[in-house]
Amino acid sequence: MDKKWTAVLLVSMLLMACGKMNDSAKPVQADDIPVVRIATAAPLSGAIAHLGKDNELGVKMAIDDLNASGLVIGQTRVRLEMVSEDDAGDPKQGTAIAQKFVDMKVNGVVGHFNSGVTIPASKIYSAAGIPEISPSSTNPKYTRQGFKTAFRLVADDIQLGGAMARFAVNTLKARRIAIIDDRTAYGQGVADEFEKAAKAANASIVGREFTTDKSTDFNAILTKLKAAHADVIFFGGQDAVGGPMLRQMKALGINLKFLGGDGLCTGEMAKLSGDALGDDVVYCAEAGGVEGEFEKKMLEWKAEFRRRYGVDVQLYAANAYDAVNVLVAAMMKAGSADPAIYLPQVSKVQIKGLTGPIAFDEKGDILQGALTLSTFRGGKKEPIGIVR
The missing domain is CATH 3.40.50.2300 (Response regulator)
Known part of the structure; x- marks a missing residue:
């Protein structure tokens, strides 16, 4: 080249x-x-x-x-x-x-x-x-x-959160949704927009919990959400927290789809999640496409x-x-x-x-900002569609 x-x-x-x-x-x-x-x-x-x-x-x-x-x-x-x-x-x-x-x-x-x-x-x-x-x-x-x-x-988060909410309800057929955010401007913002769009699509929010962008122990909030019998969990935050959170979900026997915004759509997500990252478990949306x-x-x-x-x-x-x-x-x-x-x-x-x-x-x-919806298969991020 x-x-x-x-x-x-x-x-x-x-x-x-x-x-x-x-x-x-x-x-x-x-x-x-x-x-x-x-x-x-x-x-x-x-x-x-x-x-x-x-x-x-x-x-x-x-x-x-x-x-x-x-x-x-x-x-x-x-x-x-x-x-x-x-x-x-x-x-x-x-x-x-x-x-x-x-x-x-x-x-x-x-x-x-x-x-x-x-x-x-x-x-x-x-x-x-x-x-x-x-x-x-x-x-x-x-x-x-x-x-x-x-x-x-x-x-922006209005587009991103809305796209993920519609994907959760229309494609994954989720009706009971749990939400976690890391209280940052990004994490809380995208989670708020996801929640608004999910409610507009007639889904029920069965739990909303908070963590921080520096936390490492999520057992308490995950145990609480496990009892809520959610269909999926949406996380507003970055891969550095999302990866370890997914590991703890697996350890607690929480076998749910794990959704997020662009903070989860990274090359490092597979490393940070380890063996908890199965095929078609994590779904994310990143701006661009x-x-x-x-x-x-x-x-x-x-x-x-x-x-x-x-x-x-x-x-x-x-x-x-x-x-x-x-x-x-x-x-x-x-x-x-x-x-x-x-x-x-x-x-x-x-x-x-x-x-x-x-x-x-x-x-x-x-x-006309584009969004790319992706999942992970074989430990690698794989695009599944572009929306505008």
């Missing part, structure tokens, strides 16, 4: 779409090339560090590809630079990092990973007028605060990702990659990397990304 196929494809597309092909740009020395800083923050330590690192590598790959192409914004050759910080999935740490990015005068932000961090950090970016594109935060509140700087490249002309390109990109970094894509690396290209497309359209100048162009971006067509609605949400 040509190592630079991604750079040639995407940059040529962006240049033609934005009308900024500039054959007269003068060659410059590396030391003279202005730097455009793209900041990114995610949990790079802790239980879900594998997901944060996945996003970081997506940003890095996009920046490396764009730099390899010889990027020109306006009349100037520029060099992109990634500024990455570990927010540990903690709102307090995340807001401190957001202020640090503002003080550094970064040109744009890809992040944060967790909704619970993205939402408070978004206020800081809004006040500074810096565009922020989250590749993975799904809580609806993020883009409903009225900030002109806030965008997301994934379907490529079809048609985008499938071949995504497969090639994932293979290139593994070749470069020695790991498989976990979840939203491609969305992070696309987020960088959206920011750059807006800069190219405006002819400037100054956030005050290019921000109005972000909402007008229309490009074909790795993850599909990208455009935003008036809130900053991606238009």
